[in-house]
Amino acid sequence: MKVKNELVGWGFISIPVLLIFVFYFYPMVQAFLLSLQSGMGSNLSFVGFDNYVRLFQDTTFITAVTNTFTYLIIQVPLMILLALLLSVLLNQKDLKGRGFFRTAIFLPCITSLVAYATIFKYLFGHTGIINVLLMDISIITEPIQWLTDPLLARFTIVMAITWRWTGYNMIFYLSALQNVDHSIYEAAKIDGATATKQFFKITIPMLKPIILFTSITSTIGTLQLFDEIVNITGGGPGNSTLTISQYIYNLSFKYTPDFGYAATVSYAIVVMIIILSVIQFKVAGDKS
Amino acid sequence: MKILKQIGIYTFLGIATMISIFPFFWMVVSATNSSVDVTAGRLLPGTYLFENFGQLLESTELLTAFYNSSKIAVVTTLLALFISSLAGYGFEVYRSKAKDLVFNILLASMMIPFAALMVPLFRMFATVSNHVPFMGLDSHIAIILPTMTTAFLIFFFRQSTKMFPRDILEAGRMDGLSELGIFIKIYMPTMKTTYAAAAIITFMSSWNNYLWPLVVIQSPNKQTLPLLISNLGSSYAPDYGVIMLAIVLATLPVAIIFFILQKHFVAGMMGSVK
Numbered sequence: 001m002k003v004k005n006e007l008v009g010w011g012f013i014s015i016p017v018l019l020i021f022v023f024y025f026y027p028m029v030q031a032f033l034l035s036l037q038s039g040m041g042s043n044l045s046f047v048g049f050d051n052y053v054r055l056f057q058d059t060t061f062i063t064a065v066t067n068t069f070t071y072l073i074i075q076v077p078l079m080i081l082l083a084l085l086l087s088v089l090l091n092q093k094d095l096k097g098r099g100f101f102r103t104a105i106f107l108p109c110i111t112s113l114v115a116y117a118t119i120f121k122y123l124f125g126h127t128g129i130i131n132v133l134l135m136d137i138s139i140i141t142e143p144i145q146w147l148t149d150p151l152l153a154r155f156t157i158v159m160a161i162t163w164r165w166t167g168y169n170m171i172f173y174l175s176a177l178q179n180v181d182h183s184i185y186e187a188a189k190i191d192g193a194t195a196t197k198q199f200f201k202i203t204i205p206m207l208k209p210i211i212l213f214t215s216i217t218s219t220i221g222t223l224q225l226f227d228e229i230v231n232i233t234g235g236g237p238g239n240s241t242l243t244i245s246q247y248i249y250n251l252s253f254k255y256t257p258d259f260g261y262a263a264t265v266s267y268a269i270v271v272m273i274i275i276l277s278v279i280q281f282k283v284a285g286d287k288s
Numbered sequence: 289m290k291i292l293k294q295i296g297i298y299t300f301l302g303i304a305t306m307i308s309i310f311p312f313f314w315m316v317v318s319a320t321n322s323s324v325d326v327t328a329g330r331l332l333p334g335t336y337l338f339e340n341f342g343q344l345l346e347s348t349e350l351l352t353a354f355y356n357s358s359k360i361a362v363v364t365t366l367l368a369l370f371i372s373s374l375a376g377y378g379f380e381v382y383r384s385k386a387k388d389l390v391f392n393i394l395l396a397s398m399m400i401p402f403a404a405l406m407v408p409l410f411r412m413f414a415t416v417s418n419h420v421p422f423m424g425l426d427s428h429i430a431i432i433l434p435t436m437t438t439a440f441l442i443f444f445f446r447q448s449t450k451m452f453p454r455d456i457l458e459a460g461r462m463d464g465l466s467e468l469g470i471f472i473k474i475y476m477p478t479m480k481t482t483y484a485a486a487a488i489i490t491f492m493s494s495w496n497n498y499l500w501p502l503v504v505i506q507s508p509n510k511q512t513l514p515l516l517i518s519n520l521g522s523s524y525a526p527d528y529g530v531i532m533l534a535i536v537l538a539t540l541p542v543a544i545i546f547f548i549l550q551k552h553f554v555a556g557m558m559g560s561v562k
Contacts (some may be wrong), residue, residue: 006384008467009378009387012374012377013374013378013379013390015374016371016442017375019392019433019436020437020439023405023409023433023437024397024405025406026408028400028405029533030412031405034408055388058336100305101304101305103550108544110546112495112538113514114498115514115538115539116494118521119314119535120311121534122326122528129329129331132328136289136329163308163311167308171554192332193382209386222401226499227498227514231522244403245403248403253404253410253537262409263407264400266403266406266407269403270401273399274399278401
């Protein structure tokens with residue numbers, strides 16, 4: 001009976017295990033072998049670690065990494081703080097319209113990345129509604145170059161991603177806050193702690209595990225950024241909004257295909273994700 | 289002082305709500321306006337809805353894309369749910385050291401970004417194309433196969449299985465049910481809410497998937513909705529009303545699911561984190 005069930009267990013897990021090995025681990029091995037080769041299309045020859053050396057001299061790659069990290073460093077903390085603030089406000093029991101606010105702020109999560117990116121592209125276009133409205137109320141006289149100025153284009157991307165994901169993160173914090181014992185706040189109030197102090201000394205430490213979780217998911221998400229960039233700016237102007245994922249795509253399917261080098265860039269992302277996740281665990285996990 | 293604070297809080301939440309809702313409002317309103325009105329900044333519903341719809345049907349393969357997206361999302365969801373729940377159940381109920389090790393290896397796959405898989409997967413399906421064309425590049429099977437199993441979904445089902453009462457299993461065995469019979473006849477009906485949440489995440493990620501279909505699909509009649517929208521959006525002379533209508537239509541199914549199953553929807557989005 002025991003032996004039989006042991007076999008049944010392996011049977012139950014067999015299909016997905018097989019699929020994950022075939023579609024995740026095997027391709028990663030292939031990608032590594034590919035990263036040691038160079039050439040156009042399927043005309044590949046073995047070059048050892050040349051591609052990895054090339055990474056460090058490739059200015060487009062460096063631009064893509066810089067852009068991706070700019071998004072990461074500005075957007076992720078901004079979004080997490082905003083989501084925390086909103087969740088604390090929406091966690092007040094006596095707040096009127098809690099359900100409405102919560103649903104409204106969560107709503108952006110139902111859009112597909114391509115859909116919202118396309119909307120943002122037109123909202124912030126040269127003759128887009130944002131410029132029209134700003135000119136109507138005379139805040140500006142000339143349209144703002146949201147998408148064609150290198151710095152502003154990055155800023156627009158950050159705004160777009162923040163719009164899409166803040167409500168998502170907020171929901172995690174709200175549900176964690178519901179498990180926080182309210183008497184802690186009462187005690188803090190009696191001790192004379194201000195709301196700001198309560199936020200930094202009680203709320204943030206209490207939510208640490210979930211903040212860690214959301215920051216890891218957001219980091220992985222940001223390092224993979226693709227849909228938004230392609231559909232809002234296409235990576236431009238120049239390469240000023242290009243991300244690493246988009247660069248891999250371009251290397252493989254847009255320029256003359258260089259699969260070997262594209263695979264090398266892929267490994268760069270994987271290594272970055274692993275390093276950043278470990279760092280985040282170390283930083284947040286120290287005391288717990 | 290207290291009133292001022294209240295005003296501050298409601299203003300802040302009001303602004304956040306406005307920012308969250310405005311793009312939706314603008315999208316819906318623009319879908320009913322002509323392209324000229326949209327660029328002029330019209331924020332009131334117009335009369336161009338049917339004209340935009342006619343234009344959309346004429347200039348794109350909207351219905352085909354809608355059918356393709358639905359077919360892929362439904363098939364992916366059904367397959368993913370069945371095999372992932374079977375595995376999550378298997379890992380938990382027939383727990384052993386060796387299986388736990390396999391499970392941990394599977395979890396590592398969650399760290400692999402799709403961008404890293406795209407090139408080797410493309411080459412893999414290019415090879416498949418040479419031998420079995422109907423499941424190689426430019427086929428819907430090529431979209432479904434690599435995306436239907438995620439370690440996350442197996443993890444999600446395993447976590448939920450922890451709550452599943454074991455005595456019921458024994459009762460099922462006493463009644464002479466086979467192990468698979470227990471899973472299908474007892475486990476699946478009991479775990480309805482878990483399945484609902486899992487169905488929502490899987491359906492949504494399939495419905496919204498862009499990068500992999502972009503790599504795989506070449507024929508216009510095999511396009512999915514995100515590809516269609518992206519193509520419309522990058523055209524030289526975009527018709528804003530038409531594009532916004534396409535986005536409304538692509539968003540509608542998910543929006544309907546959201547409003548009907550709000551609780552499951554949020555539970556699904558949050559996955560196993562509780």
